Amino acid sequence: MTKEANDIFASCSFDSLGLDSSLCQQLRERMSFQVPTLVQSQAIPFILSGRHVLVNAATGTGKTIAYLAPIIHHLQRYNPRIERSDGTFALVLVPTRELCMQVYEILQKLLHRFHWIVPGYIMGGENRSKEKARLRKGISILVATPGRLLDHLKNTSSFLRTNLRWLIFDEADRILELGFGKEIEEILDLLGSRQSMSACKEKVMSRFSEFQRQNLLLSATLNEKVNCLAHISLENPVTVGLEEKKVFIEQQTTLSKQFRSPGSDVDDESEQPDRHLNSLNGDYSLPTQLVQRYVKVPCGSRLVVLISILKDLFEREASQKIVVFFSTCDGVDFHYSLLRDFKWPSKLQPELVQKQMFVRCRTFRLHGNMDHEDRRTTFQGFKAEKSALLFCTDVAARGLDFPKVRCIIQYDSPGESTEYVHRVGRTARLGERGDSLLFLQPVEMDYLQDLQKHGVLLNEYLLLKILNSFPLYDQKHHVNKFVSVETHPWVLFLQKALESFILAESGLKKLAKDAFCSWVRAYAAHRGDLKRIFMVKKLHLGHVARSFGLKEQPSLVGRSFQVHTKKRKKDQKQKGMTKKRRVAGKT
Numbered sequence: 001m002t003k004e005a006n007d008i009f010a011s012c013s014f015d016s017l018g019l020d021s022s023l024c025q026q027l028r029e030r031m032s033f034q035v036p037t038l039v040q041s042q043a044i045p046f047i048l049s050g051r052h053v054l055v056n057a058a059t060g061t062g063k064t065i066a067y068l069a070p071i072i073h074h075l076q077r078y079n080p081r082i083e084r085s086d087g088t089f090a091l092v093l094v095p096t097r098e099l100c101m102q103v104y105e106i107l108q109k110l111l112h113r114f115h116w117i118v119p120g121y122i123m124g125g126e127n128r129s130k131e132k133a134r135l136r137k138g139i140s141i142l143v144a145t146p147g148r149l150l151d152h153l154k155n156t157s158s159f160l161r162t163n164l165r166w167l168i169f170d171e172a173d174r175i176l177e178l179g180f181g182k183e184i185e186e187i188l189d190l191l192g193s194r195q196s197m198s199a200c201k202e203k204v205m206s207r208f209s210e211f212q213r214q215n216l217l218l219s220a221t222l223n224e225k226v227n228c229l230a231h232i233s234l235e236n237p238v239t240v241g242l243e244e245k246k247v248f249i250e251q252q253t254t255l256s257k258q259f260r261s262p263g264s265d266v267d268d269e270s271e272q273p274d275r276h277l278n279s280l281n282g283d284y285s286l287p288t289q290l291v292q293r294y295v296k297v298p299c300g301s302r303l304v305v306l307i308s309i310l311k312d313l314f315e316r317e318a319s320q321k322i323v324v325f326f327s328t329c330d331g332v333d334f335h336y337s338l339l340r341d342f343k344w345p346s347k348l349q350p351e352l353v354q355k356q357m358f359v360r361c362r363t364f365r366l367h368g369n370m371d372h373e374d375r376r377t378t379f380q381g382f383k384a385e386k387s388a389l390l391f392c393t394d395v396a397a398r399g400l401d402f403p404k405v406r407c408i409i410q411y412d413s414p415g416e417s418t419e420y421v422h423r424v425g426r427t428a429r430l431g432e433r434g435d436s437l438l439f440l441q442p443v444e445m446d447y448l449q450d451l452q453k454h455g456v457l458l459n460e461y462l463l464l465k466i467l468n469s470f471p472l473y474d475q476k477h478h479v480n481k482f483v484s485v486e487t488h489p490w491v492l493f494l495q496k497a498l499e500s501f502i503l504a505e506s507g508l509k510k511l512a513k514d515a516f517c518s519w520v521r522a523y524a525a526h527r528g529d530l531k532r533i534f535m536v537k538k539l540h541l542g543h544v545a546r547s548f549g550l551k552e553q554p555s556l557v558g559r560s561f562q563v564h565t566k567k568r569k570k571d572q573k574q575k576g577m578t579k580k581r582r583v584a585g586k587t
C-alpha cells in the first residue's frame with residue numbers, strides 16, 4: 001500500500017468488523033470495496049453495537065458506507081424478514097437534493113441482494129402525491145431533505161414510522177446552516193427522537209420494539225449548531241475521528257439554546273459565533289495528497305485570469321474534470337453562458353477564420369435556482385463525463401461524490417473556512433490526486449491567515465508563467481519579467497476581446513449585469529469576522545464591472561443595483577441616526 005492508501009484504508013477486512021458475510025461479499029463484488037476505509041473500520045463496530053455516534057472525518061473518506069452498512073446488516077437479519085408494510089426503519093436526512101439522489105443510488109447498489117429491504121427518497125421539487133403513494137406502500141430506508149420530510153410527517157397519514165430505529169443526519173452542519181434548524185427540531189419532536197424523549201416515549205408494541213433508537217451525526221466539519229443538535233439528539237455518544245474536539249462538545253452547556261436560522265445571525269457582529277468555535281475546533285483534516293494553492297488577482301483581471309487558467313488546464317490535459325465555485329446563481333449562469341458562446345480566435349483577429357470554443361470541454365452548471373429536472377440532468381451528466389467543467393454554487397459543495405474531479409477552483413471566496421474544506425473536498429477523494437486553487441484579490445490576502453488558523457496552508461500559484469505562455473496573434477510574446485497582471489499584454493488583449501463580445505451579445509450583457517449586482521450583494525453579505533477581510537468599501541466597482549466583461553461604470557449597470565444601493569444607504573443612515581441617538585442618550 002502507498003502512504004496515501006495507508007492514511008485512508010484500514011488493514012482489516014469488512015468481515016472482521018462484524019458485518020454479515022453476504023453484505024461483505026456485496027461490498028467486495030458489487031461495489032469493488034476490498035477493505036474498509038479507516039473511518040469505516042472505526043465507526044462500523046460502534047454503529048453495529050447500537051451506540052449513538054458522531055462521525056467527524058475528512059471529506060471523501062467513506063462516511064456514507066460507514067452508516068449504511070451497519071443498518072443493512074441489522075435489517076437483513078430480522079427473521080421473519082421485514083416487509084414493506086412494516087414501514088420505515090431508517091431515515092437519512094441530507095441537506096440537498098443531489099446528495100439525496102446520491103445516497104439513494106448507493107443504497108440501491110448495496111441492497112441488490114437484499115431485495116426485501118426497500119430504499120426510497122423524498123425531496124423538494126418532486127411530485128408529492130407520487131411520494132405519498134410510495135410511502136403508503138412502505139420504504140424501509142428513506143433518504144430525505146428536511147422540508148419535504150416534515151411535510152410528509154405532518155400530512156401523510158399512511159407514512160408508517162412506528163418501527164423507526166435509525167435517524168441519521170448526513171452533513172449535519174450544512175442542514176443547520178441552510179436554516180433547517182426549526183424543521184429539525186420539529187422532526188425530532190414528531191419522531192420522538194429527542195434525547196429527553198427516548199425514555200418516556202410511548203411504545204407501540206411490535207416485534208421490533210425491543211430495539212433502541214439510534215441516532216447518528218456525520219460531517220467533515222463541525223459547528224456550534226451541530227454541537228447543539230448532538231446534545232439534544234445523541235445519548236451518551238461515541239465520537240469517531242475527533243478525539244481532540246470532544247472537549248468542545250462537552251464544554252457546550254447551552255442545551256436549551258434554540259437553533260437560529262442563517263438570516264438571524266447575519267450582521268450580528270456582537271456574538272461572532274465562529275470566533276468562539278475556531279478557537280475550539282482546531283485543525284481541519286484535509287486529504288494529505290491535496291495540493292492547495294492560491295492565486296492573487298487584481299479585481300479587474302479576474303475574468304481573464306479565470307478563463308486563461310481553465311484554457312491552460314484543458315490544453316495540458318484534455319481529459320479531466322474541474323469544478324469552479326461561484327458565490328451566486330447569477331454568477332454561475334453568466335460564466336456558463338460566456339464560456340459556452342465565446343469563440344476563439346476572437347473578432348479582434350479577423351484574419352484567422354477557424355474559430356473554436358475558448359476552453360475546449362463540455363461545460364455544466366448547477367445551482368439552486370435551476371429547475372429540478374435540470375439539476376438532476378447536470379448531476380448525472382457531470383458524474384458520467386470523463387472530461388468536463390462544472391460551474392456551481394455551494395449547492396455542490398457538500399457530500400457530492402463526482403468521480404475523478406482533478407481540480408477545484410474557488411473563483412469566489414467560500415467565506416466560512418468550513419466551506420473551503422467542503423469545496424476542496426470534491427477532489428482528492430479516497431487517496432486520489434487533487435489540486436485546488438483559491439482566487440483572492442490583493443486586498444483579501446488576510447483570508448489566508450484565517451485558513452492558517454485551522455492548519456490550512458496554501459502555496460502561491462505562478463500566474464505570470466501561465467499568462468506568458470499564451471501566444472498573441474499566434475506568436476509568442478516576450479513579456480518583461482516585472483510586468484503586473486493588469487498590464488500584461490495577454491490580459492489586456494483578452495479583456496478587450498471579452499468586452500466587445502459581451503457588448504455585442506445582448507443576452508449575455510444582461511446576464512453579466514445581473515451577475516455583477518448579485519456578486520456585489522453577496523460580497524456585502526460576508527458575516528462576522530470576514531467583513532474585516534471582504535470589505536465592500538475597498539472594492540473599486542469599475543474594476544468589479546470589468547471582471548464581468550462590462551465596460552460601463554457600476555452606476556450604469558442596472559436598476560436593481562441602484563435600488564439596492566439606495567436601500568443600503570438609507571438603512572445605514574437610519575442605523576447611524578439610532579447610534580447617534582443612543583450616544584446622545586448616554587451623555
Ligand SMILES: Nc1ncnc2c1ncn2[C@@H]1O[C@H](COP(=O)(O)OP(=O)(O)OP(=O)(O)O)[C@@H](O)[C@H]1O
Pocket residue numbers: 032033034035036037040057058059060061062063064065219220398399400401425426429430
Ligand atoms: N471501503 C471502500 N473502498 C473503496 N472505495 C470506497 C470505500 N468506501 C467508500 N468508497 C468510495 O469513496 C468515495 C467517497 O465516499 P463518501 O462519499 O461516502 O465520502 P464522505 O466521507 O461521505 O465524503 P464527504 O465528506 O465529501 O461527504 C465514494 O466514491 C465511495 O464509493
